[in-house]
Amino acid sequence: EAGVAQSPRYKIIEKRQSVAFWCNPISGHATLYWYQQILGQGPKLLIQFQNNGVVDDSQLPKDRFSAERLKGVDSTLKIQPAKLEDSAVYLCASSLLNQGNSPLHFGNGTRLTVT
């Protein structure tokens, strides 16, 4: 099966600019996650979707980050305006079920550098 697809792989922007990331989950996976992974740390959940509804966005900085999953398939994550501390790898993951023992399938991530 095809894996989780993310684009772009790399992005360099200046602070206060905007940026968007795209994710296409594994076909049939209802649950989609966006994680932020800062260098040297584990992934931190930003937002979780179940189909096209938000399950958890408690750690999403809503003043600058937004995400949508129209039609319950692809998803985009946007940052506007970006700050230096947003430099990180942004990981998209999907899982078949919204259950605790359902493993996550990750994409290769988008490495964002904010200068």
Next chain:
Amino acid sequence: GNSVTQMEGPVTLSEEAFLTINCTYTATGYPSLFWYVQYPGEGLQLLLKATKADDKGSNKGFEATYRKETTSFHLEKGSVQVSDSAVYFCALSQGNDMRFGAGTRLTVKP
């Protein structure tokens, strides 16, 4: 809240050495436990999992046993290879909540 603490790295071993990466967790109830691995330039991928106490997850020669009494899920491998060089993440999942440890970088030298 739920949390995962894993052994700080980096860890450097010679080929065929024994590997242990410690992981302990804090959670109410009975979470599912996972080890994910991230090879250079790639995304995280599931290495193994255990969903209840005393379960042993295993894959590619790696093993980890869910120990409820010590709230631990240590990763072990009897003989590491150069190709095992990667970052290893311990994680727990309970309901909608998935938490990751900070990761342990393993380098295996020939």
